[in-house]
Amino acid sequence: MNALLIYPEFPETFWSFTHALKFVGKRAAQPPLGLMTIAALLPHAWKKRLVDVNVERLRDRDLDWADVVMLSAMHIQGESLANIVERCRAKGLRTVVGGPIASSVPAAELKADHVVIGEAESLIAGLARELEQGTAKPVYEAAERPELTTSPLPDLSLIKMNRYSTMTVQFSRGCPFNCEFCDIIEIYGRRPRTKAVAQVLRELDQLREAGWRESVFIVDDNFIGNKVRAKELLRALAEWRWQYKVDFEYVTEASLNLADDPEMMQLMKDAGFRSVFLGIETPDESGLIACNKLQNTHRSLLDSVALIQSYGMQVMGGFILGFDTDREDIFDRMVEFIQKSGIPIAMVGLLQALPGTQLFRRLRGEGRIVSAGRGNNTDSKLNFLPHMDAAKLMEGYHSVVKQIYGCEAYYERVKLYLNRIQQQPEEPGQHAESQHWVTRDNLRALVTSIVRQGVLSQQRWSYWKFLATAATRYHRCFGVAMTLAVMGYHFQVMTRKLTKALEMQAREAEMAKSLPAESDEQAQ
Ligand code: B12
Numbered sequence: 001m002n003a004l005l006i007y008p009e010f011p012e013t014f015w016s017f018t019h020a021l022k023f024v025g026k027r028a029a030q031p032p033l034g035l036m037t038i039a040a041l042l043p044h045a046w047k048k049r050l051v052d053v054n055v056e057r058l059r060d061r062d063l064d065w066a067d068v069v070m071l072s073a074m075h076i077q078g079e080s081l082a083n084i085v086e087r088c089r090a091k092g093l094r095t096v097v098g099g100p101i102a103s104s105v106p107a108a109e110l111k112a113d114h115v116v117i118g119e120a121e122s123l124i125a126g127l128a129r130e131l132e133q134g135t136a137k138p139v140y141e142a143a144e145r146p147e148l149t150t151s152p153l154p155d156l157s158l159i160k161m162n163r164y165s166t167m168t169v170q171f172s173r174g175c176p177f178n179c180e181f182c183d184i185i186e187i188y189g190r191r192p193r194t195k196a197v198a199q200v201l202r203e204l205d206q207l208r209e210a211g212w213r214e215s216v217f218i219v220d221d222n223f224i225g226n227k228v229r230a231k232e233l234l235r236a237l238a239e240w241r242w243q244y245k246v247d248f249e250y251v252t253e254a255s256l257n258l259a260d261d262p263e264m265m266q267l268m269k270d271a272g273f274r275s276v277f278l279g280i281e282t283p284d285e286s287g288l289i290a291c292n293k294l295q296n297t298h299r300s301l302l303d304s305v306a307l308i309q310s311y312g313m314q315v316m317g318g319f320i321l322g323f324d325t326d327r328e329d330i331f332d333r334m335v336e337f338i339q340k341s342g343i344p345i346a347m348v349g350l351l352q353a354l355p356g357t358q359l360f361r362r363l364r365g366e367g368r369i370v371s372a373g374r375g376n377n378t379d380s381k382l383n384f385l386p387h388m389d390a391a392k393l394m395e396g397y398h399s400v401v402k403q404i405y406g407c408e409a410y411y412e413r414v415k416l417y418l419n420r421i422q423q424q425p426e427e428p429g430q431h432a433e434s435q436h437w438v439t440r441d442n443l444r445a446l447v448t449s450i451v452r453q454g455v456l457s458q459q460r461w462s463y464w465k466f467l468a469t470a471a472t473r474y475h476r477c478f479g480v481a482m483t484l485a486v487m488g489y490h491f492q493v494m495t496r497k498l499t500k501a502l503e504m505q506a507r508e509a510e511m512a513k514s515l516p517a518e519s520d521e522q523a524q
Pocket residue numbers: 010011012013014015016017029030031032033034035037038070071072073074075076096097098099100101103104116118119120121168170173174182183184188217219220221349375376377378
């Protein structure tokens with residue numbers, strides 16, 4: 001069998017980093033690890049090719065080569081997925097769809113010949129056999145979530161590594177918490193399952209041997225979901241780091257109670273973790289309680305963030321607007337919190353009721369669901385009826401995004417964060433790390449940044465002021481400062497686009513309001 005694995009296109013969002021990736025000559029942030037894992041699970045005798053539409057074109061001759069097309073997608077990739085499935089059907093090609101979208105959208109809507117819901121480790125052998133025999137079923141769903149020790153070494157040979165800015169490795173799936181809006185726990189469960197340490201080291205060896213030397217995203221739902229296993233891994237990573245003298249910059253996702261565990265933070269620092277994404281959600285404690293994000297309550301969120309940053313880790317934060325508990329002052333409070341936090345990359349989105357979540361079930365019960373949504377919480381479209389007036393919520397959301405991604409406000413946060421990491425005593429090896437930043441890709445990014453942000457941009461004076469400060473006051477972390485400046489450019493472009501989209505939405509709403517009046521006049 002010839003299996004063609006396809007990853008559909010992501011729309012441009014705050015999360016796509018499209019406008020920053022161009023600076024370093026990369027086409028996408030991360031490769032499709034789900035498909036690389038599936039490829040390794042398929043029979044050895046099968047021939048496999050992978051096309052990630054985010055980094056290359058899907059050509060007719062790729063489709064002509066294939067006996068079966070296997071697609072993976074998140075909900076947000078739904079439109080591109082539908083187009084590819086349609087293209088395959090027109091050629092009479094058999095399609096199999098899997099990935100998180102299969103847990104969010106009813107199988108029939110995906111229009112594929114076969115749909116795989118959930119994790120595939122335990123069922124792929126049977127699926128492959130039945131595809132060969134022509135007896136494959138329309139829908140597959142594993143009876144149990146697999147242990148990750150059964151997950152294979154992902155097939156790295158199938159991707160064009162140099163087109164991505166970050167490689168990915170997964171250590172665990174699932175999260176022990178129980179936030180109402182979360183679909184992670186519905187898809188991957190509340191019992192964190194981990195790979196063996198040796199499995200992870202083999203994945204890192206694979207990357208090292210392939211020549212990768214940049215950042216590695218440990219794509220766990222919550223890296224500290226199982227603290228004992230996470231610490232075991234971290235000790236091994238620190239050893240691996242010194243043994244091979246390879247300094248991957250690790251990025252991961254964790255819950256905010258990381259701040260309660262100094263040993264964990266120190267181990268993460270020693271292993272080379274440089275960034276961590278935290279779901280902070282809201283500075284309003286009543287909102288945290290209402291959505292059952294109890295691990296974020298009874299604490300100063302700002303202090304917790306600052307403590308994690310003091311271990312040399314950049315905190316990226318997820319924030320949500322639109323909780324039932326939000327009052328009109330939430331927008332100012334959100335901006336104030338973000339500005340004080342020193343979190344440059346603050347992902348503020350509108351609450352989404354994702355199908356399959358506790359939130360979706362509650363709102364459906366209350367008659368407040370208006371659509372299944374599109375899996376995008378930054379496109380200014382709500383899929384439920386909020387408590388606050390929807391127009392006010394939208395206006396407030398827009399004003400938050402505009403304020404935090406205004407050039408001056410953004411650079412202020414970057415400086416606050418740099419202050420915190422600069423305060424740390426210089427460690428042995430840190431000098432080498434700042435020299436490590438001087439790579440061809442980074443120098444190219446610096447030149448592009450100077451041209452786009454320093455010459456062509458209307459905010460060029462803010463940029464030059466920041467650059468001068470970075471080169472003098474923060475010279476020890478100049479690389480981090482420049483990387484953040486470049487990322488800021490992406491957010492500025494996206495904010496401009498969001499502003500345009502919202503203005504258009506407002507104009508359309510105005511027109512819709514005036515229409516019945518006109519037809520009344522006409523009727524008279
Ligand atoms: C890394 C990551 C990203 C990366 C991108 C990675 C990439 N290139 O794909 C970044 C950070 C950019 C990202 C962004 C976003 N992400 Co994301 N992301 C993840 C994360 C943490 C890991 C993905 C991964 O590599 N998993 C490891 C692989 C092995 O797991 P897997 O893909 O599930 O594959 C298994 C099965 O699904 C199945 N399978 C998968 N594909 C296929 C295909 C076939 C044919 C078969 C048979 C089986 C199969 O088998 C695999 C092995 O069991 C997941 C959470 C998670 N646990 O997966 C969220 C997740 C996928 N992201 C999610 C979301 C919502 C987003 C955003 C929309 C965020 C936002 N709010 O805007 C953005 C969208 C990007 C954009 N451009 O706008 C959701 C998707 C929910 C959904 N139902 O679609 C997830 C599940 C997290 C969550 N909150 O629920 N993300």
